[in-house]
Amino acid sequence: MTFANxxxxxxxxxxxxxxxxxxQSDGKLTPLHRAExxxxxxxxxxxxxxxxxxxxxxxxxxxxxxxxxEIDFRPVPEGPSHHVVCFGLEREWQKRKFRSLGELxxxxxxxGVDLIIAHPYWSGVRSQTYIGLTGFLGVEVHNSVCGGIGxxxxxxHWDDMLENGQRMHGFAADDTHRLTPDIVFKGWIMxxxxxxxxxxxxxxxxxxxxxxxxxxxxxxxNVTPDRISVSCSPCRRINFISRKSQGLTLFxxxxxxxxxxxxxxxxxxxxxxxxxxxxxxxxxxxxxxxQNQAAPDTP
Numbered sequence: 001m002t003f004a005n006x007x008x009x010x011x012x013x014x015x016x017x018x019x020x021x022x023x024q025s026d027g028k029l030t031p032l033h034r035a036e037x038x039x040x041x042x043x044x045x046x047x048x049x050x051x052x053x054x055x056x057x058x059x060x061x062x063x064x065x066x067x068x069x070e071i072d073f074r075p076v077p078e079g080p081s082h083h084v085v086c087f088g089l090e091r092e093w094q095k096r097k098f099r100s101l102g103e104l105x106x107x108x109x110x111x112g113v114d115l116i117i118a119h120p121y122w123s124g125v126r127s128q129t130y131i132g133l134t135g136f137l138g139v140e141v142h143n144s145v146c147g148g149i150g151x152x153x154x155x156x157h158w159d160d161m162l163e164n165g166q167r168m169h170g171f172a173a174d175d176t177h178r179l180t181p182d183i184v185f186k187g188w189i190m191x192x193x194x195x196x197x198x199x200x201x202x203x204x205x206x207x208x209x210x211x212x213x214x215x216x217x218x219x220x221x222n223v224t225p226d227r228i229s230v231s232c233s234p235c236r237r238i239n240f241i242s243r244k245s246q247g248l249t250l251f252x253x254x255x256x257x258x259x260x261x262x263x264x265x266x267x268x269x270x271x272x273x274x275x276x277x278x279x280x281x282x283x284x285x286x287x288x289x290x291q292n293q294a295a296p297d298t299p
Contacts, residue, residue, distance in 0.1 A: 003289040004208040006192035007220045014044040014191045019085055019173035025050035028178045031057045039063035041185055049085050054092035066198055073098050080125045083118040105135025116171055120157045122146035127160035138169030141285055144186035145175040162271045162288055163243050170285050172212035187214050213284035216276045223289055229262040232276040239275040
């Protein structure tokens with residue numbers, strides 16, 4: 001089993017949003033105002049990801065603001081547009097075209113930049129497009145703003161890649177443009193970092209030392225050779241998502257709550273990830289726990 005367990009190492013928990021826009025691209029708030037709004041709501045760090053713009057500001061009190069970037073490109077004129085969050089940039093990427101996601105990944109690798117696939121469901125990109133893709137750190141399993149048209153969740157894209165043997169972290173992010181109450185501050189990551197510095201946060205995210213959430217808390221995950229166990233804040237349901245029909249859902253009895261659950265590991269499994277879902281349908285997502293086995297259908 002392979003799992004970067006964020007509940008094991010020493011460190012501090014930091015709440016952060018990895019996708020937000022400002023007036024430097026198509027956002028409605030200035031960079032400073034955007035950062036202040038997140039600081040006011042208890043966030044420890046914020047990625048500013050303006051389109052093709054690396055936005056830097058002096059951090060307001062209480063929050064670390066990190067200059068990142070969202071790029072978008074359309075390989076085929078009549079095809080969907082790919083959106084990708086890029087972090088770890090030492091310089092601004094000027095707008096350019098990429099012929100494929102693979103070409104982007106090679107370019108990012110040379111630049112030492114990490115890539116997160118943004119809102120594939122909203123973008124209308126089929127899962128098949130990502131099968132066999134390498135060079136990407138993860139995918140947005142939840143994007144709050146995309147919930148405005150009912151396309152906030154991209155779990156199927158994530159699971160299709162995981163089932164194919166690809167190793168991908170799952171991110172929940174706001175993709176903030178405005179301060180629309182119903183679709184802002186609705187998804188974030190909780191990172192176990194050594195310190196609240198850009199270097200330490202990047203290191204923890206790259207390793208997968210975080211979980212994503214809309215509100216529920218994951219308190220611990222324990223992995224043994226034959227079982228995966230989780231404890232969490234009171235929830236109505238715990239999903240153990242795995243290959244094909246190998247998953248398991250635990251339901252809370254009527255008028256009771258689930259605060260823990262376990263899953264017996266299947267010998268022919270590829271991965272297991274955990275969802276903790278509260279009474280309002282809000283979800284916390286663990287990163288995948290990988291079994292050291294290649295998928296049988298990897299191209």
